[in-house]
Structure formats: C-alpha cells, structure tokens
Amino acid sequence: MSAGRESGISITGCLYEIRDRLTDAAAVAKAAVTCAESGSERQAVRIILEVEEMIHEASTLLNGVTLMRRIERGSPDRSPEPD
Numbered sequence: 512m513s514a515g516r517e518s519g520i521s522i523t524g525c526l527y528e529i530r531d532r533l534t535d536a537a538a539v540a541k542a543a544v545t546c547a548e549s550g551s552e553r554q555a556v557r558i559i560l561e562v563e564e565m566i567h568e569a570s571t572l573l574n575g576v577t578l579m580r581r582i583e584r585g586s587p588d589r590s591p592e593p594d
Contacts, residue, residue, distance in 0.1 A: 525576045529569045536565040 539562050547555035 520575075520579075522576050522579055525572045525579075529572045529576075532565045532569040532572070536562045536569070539565070 539558060543555040543559040543562075546552075546558055
C-alpha cells in the first residue's frame with residue numbers, strides 16, 4: 512500500500528490502491544492515444560500494453576475488497592452493515 516496511508520489492510524486502503532492504479536492506467540491510455548493520433552500506432556500499442564498489469568492489479572484488489580466484505584458479513588461477532 513502507498514506510504515502515508517494505513518499500514519494494515521483495509522477496504523478503504525484497497526479502494527485507494529484501486530483508484531491509484533486506474534488513474535495510472537488512464538494516464539498511460541491517454542499517452543497511447545496521443546501517440547496513435549500522431550501517426551505512431553505501433554508505439555501506441557507498445558505503450559498501451561503497460562496498462563495490462565495495472566488493470567490486473569486493480570482487479571485483484573477488487574477481489575480482495577469483495578472477500579473482506581464477505582468475511583465481515585459472515586463474522587458472528589459483527590452486526591451486518593447496511594449496503
């Protein structure tokens with residue numbers, strides 16, 4: 512997780528990380544579009560391939576958030592939170 516945020520794993524912390532990765536992916540995609548518009552589609556494809564790992568990480572974090580939520584709902588010592 513990023514410095515300056517909670518040191519433990521939390522839903523909020525994961526959401527920050529998802530946001531950061533998607534923001535980075537959007538910036539890379541924007542650069543790829545700019546490159547393609549300037550006539551270098553091959554370079555644009557090389558650039559956009561960098562997005563794959565960011566999206567995979569965001570998806571993995573989203574799965575973690577979903578799992579943490581399921582665990583919280585299933586815990587007998589916690590009252591269910593409204594959606």
